[in-house]
Amino acid sequence: xxxxxxxxxxxxxxxxxxxxxxxxxxxxxxxxxxxxxxxxxxxxxxxxxxxxxxxxxxxxxxxxxxxxxxxxxxxxxxxxxxxxxxxxxxxxxxxxxxxxxxxxxxxxxxxxxxxxxxxxxxxxxxxxxxxxxxxxxxxxxxxxxxxxxxxxxxxxxxxxxxxxxxxxxxxxxxxxxxxxxxxxxxxxxxxxxxxxxxxxxxxxxxxxxxxxxxxxxxxxxxxxxxxxxxxxxxxxxxxxxxxxxxxxxxxxxxxxxxxxxxxxxxxxxxxxxxxxxxxxxxxxxxxxxxxxxxxxxxxxxxxxxxxxxxxxxxxxxxxxxxxxxxxxxxxxxxxxxxxxxxxxxxxxxxxxxxxxxxxxxxxxxxxxxxxxxxxxxxxxxxxxxxxxxxxxxxxxxxxxxxxxxxxxxxxxxxxxxxxxxxxxxxxxxxxxxxxxxxxxxxxxxxxxxxxxxxxxxxxx
Amino acid sequence: xxxxxxxxxxxxxxxxxxxxxxxxxxxxxxxxxxxxxxxxxxxxxxxxxxxxxxxxxxxxxxxxxxxxxxxxxxxxxxxxxxxxxxxxxxxxxxxxxxxxxxxxxxxxxxxxxxxxxxxxxxxxxxxxxxxxxxxxxxxxxxxxxxxxxxxxxxxxxxxxxxxxxxxxxxxxxxxxxxxxxxxxxxxxxxxxxxxxxxxxxxxxxxxxxxxxxxxxxxxxxxxxxxxxxxxxxxxxxxxxxxxxxxxxxxxxxxxxxxxxxxxxxxxxxxxxxxxxxxxxxxxxxxxxxxxxxxxxxxxxxxxxxxxxxxxxxxxxxxxxxxxxxxxxxxxxxxxxxxxxxxxxxxxxxxxxxxxxxxxxxxxxxxxxxxxxxxxxxxxxxxxxxxxxxxxxxxxxxxxxxxxxxxxxxxxxxxxxxxxxxxxxxxxxxxxxxxxxxxxxxxxxxxxxxxxxxxxxxxxx
Numbered sequence: 001x002x003x004x005x006x007x008x009x010x011x012x013x014x015x016x017x018x019x020x021x022x023x024x025x026x027x028x029x030x031x032x033x034x035x036x037x038x039x040x041x042x043x044x045x046x047x048x049x050x051x052x053x054x055x056x057x058x059x060x061x062x063x064x065x066x067x068x069x070x071x072x073x074x075x076x077x078x079x080x081x082x083x084x085x086x087x088x089x090x091x092x093x094x095x096x097x098x099x100x101x102x103x104x105x106x107x108x109x110x111x112x113x114x115x116x117x118x119x120x121x122x123x124x125x126x127x128x129x130x131x132x133x134x135x136x137x138x139x140x141x142x143x144x145x146x147x148x149x150x151x152x153x154x155x156x157x158x159x160x161x162x163x164x165x166x167x168x169x170x171x172x173x174x175x176x177x178x179x180x181x182x183x184x185x186x187x188x189x190x191x192x193x194x195x196x197x198x199x200x201x202x203x204x205x206x207x208x209x210x211x212x213x214x215x216x217x218x219x220x221x222x223x224x225x226x227x228x229x230x231x232x233x234x235x236x237x238x239x240x241x242x243x244x245x246x247x248x249x250x251x252x253x254x255x256x257x258x259x260x261x262x263x264x265x266x267x268x269x270x271x272x273x274x275x276x277x278x279x280x281x282x283x284x285x286x287x288x289x290x291x292x293x294x295x296x297x298x299x300x301x302x303x304x305x306x307x308x309x310x311x312x313x314x315x316x317x318x319x320x321x322x323x324x325x326x327x328x329x330x331x332x333x334x335x336x337x338x339x340x341x342x343x344x345x346x347x348x349x350x351x352x353x354x355x356x357x358x359x360x361x362x363x364x365x366x367x368x369x370x371x372x373x374x375x376x377x378x379x380x381x382x383x384x385x386x387x388x389x390x391x392x393x394x395x396x397x398x399x400x401x402x403x404x405x406x407x408x409x410x411x412x413x414x415x416x417x418x419x420x421x422x423x424x425x426x427x428x429x430x431x432x433x434x435x436x437x438x439x440x441x442x443x444x445x446x447x448x449x450x451x452x453x454x455x456x457x458x459x460x
Numbered sequence: 461x462x463x464x465x466x467x468x469x470x471x472x473x474x475x476x477x478x479x480x481x482x483x484x485x486x487x488x489x490x491x492x493x494x495x496x497x498x499x500x501x502x503x504x505x506x507x508x509x510x511x512x513x514x515x516x517x518x519x520x521x522x523x524x525x526x527x528x529x530x531x532x533x534x535x536x537x538x539x540x541x542x543x544x545x546x547x548x549x550x551x552x553x554x555x556x557x558x559x560x561x562x563x564x565x566x567x568x569x570x571x572x573x574x575x576x577x578x579x580x581x582x583x584x585x586x587x588x589x590x591x592x593x594x595x596x597x598x599x600x601x602x603x604x605x606x607x608x609x610x611x612x613x614x615x616x617x618x619x620x621x622x623x624x625x626x627x628x629x630x631x632x633x634x635x636x637x638x639x640x641x642x643x644x645x646x647x648x649x650x651x652x653x654x655x656x657x658x659x660x661x662x663x664x665x666x667x668x669x670x671x672x673x674x675x676x677x678x679x680x681x682x683x684x685x686x687x688x689x690x691x692x693x694x695x696x697x698x699x700x701x702x703x704x705x706x707x708x709x710x711x712x713x714x715x716x717x718x719x720x721x722x723x724x725x726x727x728x729x730x731x732x733x734x735x736x737x738x739x740x741x742x743x744x745x746x747x748x749x750x751x752x753x754x755x756x757x758x759x760x761x762x763x764x765x766x767x768x769x770x771x772x773x774x775x776x777x778x779x780x781x782x783x784x785x786x787x788x789x790x791x792x793x794x795x796x797x798x799x800x801x802x803x804x805x806x807x808x809x810x811x812x813x814x815x816x817x818x819x820x821x822x823x824x825x826x827x828x829x830x831x832x833x834x835x836x837x838x839x840x841x842x843x844x845x846x847x848x849x850x851x852x853x854x855x856x857x858x859x860x861x862x863x864x865x866x867x868x869x870x871x872x873x874x875x876x877x878x879x880x881x882x883x884x885x886x887x888x889x890x891x892x893x894x895x896x897x898x899x900x901x902x903x904x905x906x907x908x909x910x911x912x913x914x915x916x917x918x919x920x
Contacts, residue, residue, distance in 0.1 A: 101809030349561030
């Protein structure tokens with residue numbers, strides 16, 4: 001019997017959608033779409049038991065399964081190939097009631113991030129993960145890619161927000177570890193295997209997520225500094241003065257600041273020409289006193305010369321205006337286009353040297369190469385956009401190679417947030433040793449001996 | 461050739477200590493000593509390469525290897541059996557300079573916790589892990605047991621404090637992942653495999669640890685509440701008012717408070733007879749303002765009836781006096797002895813029901829059973845001491861079974877902090893499903909096919 005017939009027989013009507021009826025949106029993520037792919041079928045299970053049936057049947061047939069959440073990934077991790085079964089979690093989006101005492105919520109993997117944020121909010125709590133795709137990305141996808149975003153500095157990556165997990169293994173085994181406790185040292189912490197594994201070790205079906213008290217105060221400032229050494233000094237001072245309330249520390253270099261304020265048309269709160277611009281934000285529980293502390297912190301940094309200029313937002317509107325500058329990168333393509341983008345990380349103290357080295361290497365190859373730099377510096381995470389003026393078809397692979405070689409030489413990571421998927425496979429070895437990759441394969445073989453779970457993703 | 465000869469030939473003089481010269485302290489941890497064990501030899505490597513040699517040779521011979529840190533464990537995880545090679549990390553205790561920009565320190569696994577705390581302190585930073593064994597326990601042991609302690613609420617368990625790791629696999633492969641970045645999504649996060657694995661998947665040789673800004677203010681209060689529901693209400697209010705500065709939330713039930721203040725001879729800051737006593741502590745960055753916020757929080761809790769009495773420490777001395785009550789459990793044995801102790805966790809909202817159920821089950825078996833309850837309630841972690849008055853030789857296994865059955869029935873964990881080791885193996889299934897345990901074994905077989913790494917620990 002074909003796998004398709006087998007699945008149709010084993011599952012309720014409507015769960016299996018044949019190839020001819022698969023809508024095009026299932027054929028890729030935001031950045032990596034394969035319109036030519038001919039997957040065997042689309043499975044839309046409603047329960048963990050149905051996920052288990054899909055996997056065990058596909059495992060028997062040796063047919064690849066590509067799990068999908070909201071398909072908002074940026075590395076091709078959810079892009080199906082020909083001959084695979086797409087497993088969409090979109091019908092498994094139920095959420096249990098918030099457990100206020102534990103500050104947790106248990107949800108199905110297909111629950112949309114924004115819906116989880118809203119459920120927490122209704123219980124007067126915060127689910128802190130927040131990324132651009134919040135309206136369509138799912139918790140299962142957030143877990144499988146170990147999503148990051150704007151609040152990592154204070155609340156951590158998705159890995160830090162998951163207390164319990166349920167995943168289905170390749171053979172259909174349902175592994176339920178729906179732990180709601182902070183402390184649980186009873187053998188191996190199996191959930192870690194599935195977080196950030198991009199669907200290659202199991203399909204996440206449910207999770208217990210950590211919630212937090214909502215912060216009641218927010219303070220935002222934009223600071224100008226002379227050079228990267230002062231960025232590092234400012235970060236040390238912010239950690240010391242603001243402690244656990246430090247919530248954002250976003251660095252923008254001059255090319256970025258110019259594009260944002262000149263090209264994107266935003267007001268420049270500080271004059272041009274400084275070495276770097278830093279957005280600092282704190283979130284606390286005591287509006288009046290937090291504001292005083294924050295202003296004292298900025299004033300001290302000005303007085304002792306760590307920063308050369310600074311402006312503290314006096315209203316939510318002013319805070320939003322500062323954030324608009326940081327969030328304006330989507331507008332750059334109006335003039336800074338086409339470009340090759342990067343999401344890399346480098347140890348914080350080495351970012352300055354890495355940048356100088358990377359600029360030098362690019363300039364040695366293309367004297368007129370233009371770069372824009374910005375990122376979550378306190379998380380070691382830097383975004384880079386590279387453009388060759390007048391060149392419409394960029395030599396993407398050559399640019400990739402130069403930048404990722406430089407990342408590797410500075411002990412950095414070729415993917416801070418987005419994962420490896422299909423698109424960064426060939427650069428994995430810049431950040432991970434041969435022994436690390438071999439050990440990943442050992443784990444993969446142990447849990448998925450028939451190699452049916454998202455094969456070809458992370459490593460070929 | 462015998463494994464001992466092989467090791468002696470392969471390693472420098474002094475690395476291998478023959479059985480006859482092994483000092484008795486190597487034959488167990490704090491709680492599980494096997495003076496009759498006849499290990500083959502003790503290896504005291506000075507480098508990762510020597511650890512690799514020990515493991516690869518033992519793997520070839522199929523000889524078990526039991527890694528040891530400071531031997532301060534409480535579950536027998538480091539207790540060697542006959543026929544094994546003890547691998548002590550005590551000579552690998554070097555520490556690199558603190559990386560202030562990254563707020564990290566790279567250390568060898570044998571570095572003593574207190575030495576790491578002091579190195580961070582000299583750089584005006586904090587390494588927050590703190591447990592009773594700080595003067596002798598090692599970072600490798602802290603990692604292998606996923607240590608917890610007094611500051612988990614604010615800084616997390618050891619798992620949350622490790623950014624990078626180096627481990628040697630059973631076959632001698634050196635797996636180096638000395639990442640210093642907060643964000644790094646390049647394939648599987650292999651370090652998670654070795655954290656909390658009690659030396660059964662690899663031997664940790666080095667780690668990159670996270671450091672934090674030192675808090676500059678501490679506020680401590682002792683509160684009295686009527687019942688457990690109000691403990692939960694107080695926790696919610698503390699999270700809301702104190703946010704990320706909430707650093708301790710320790711609950712003591714009346715039997716504990718009586719023993720501490722009557723038997724241990726400490727001053728009782730609040731009168732006896734309340735339903736429970738809660739130590740609340742906050743750590744911030746702004747002494748004057750933090751104190752005001754903290755006092756307002758306690759006053760509001762009094763005004764709205766969440767607490768029925770409370771005292772805020774006005775000095776470091778007063779704060780220490782409150783902590784002495786919490787830390788007095790070591791004194792109880794003067795009168796409350798012998799007892800069977802437990803380190804369990806239960807979802808926060810269920811702790812009250814769990815306690816009532818557990819008391820009922822114990823009383824049904826022994827009408828005069830006496831229990832003492834206390835713990836890190838905000839971490840879901842409760843300690844229980846059970847005593848049968850007049851009984852010198854306690855029926856330990858029967859008491860264990862009653863308590864752990866109850867833990868299992870309330871979806872709790874039979875080991876919040878201490879791990880499974882040898883002592884809790886038979887109760888692992890109360891907290892983990894058969895499929896979870898089978899998956900742990902799959903991982904174990906994949907990474908250690910000859911089963912030489914601490915065999916018999918966690919599972920038989």
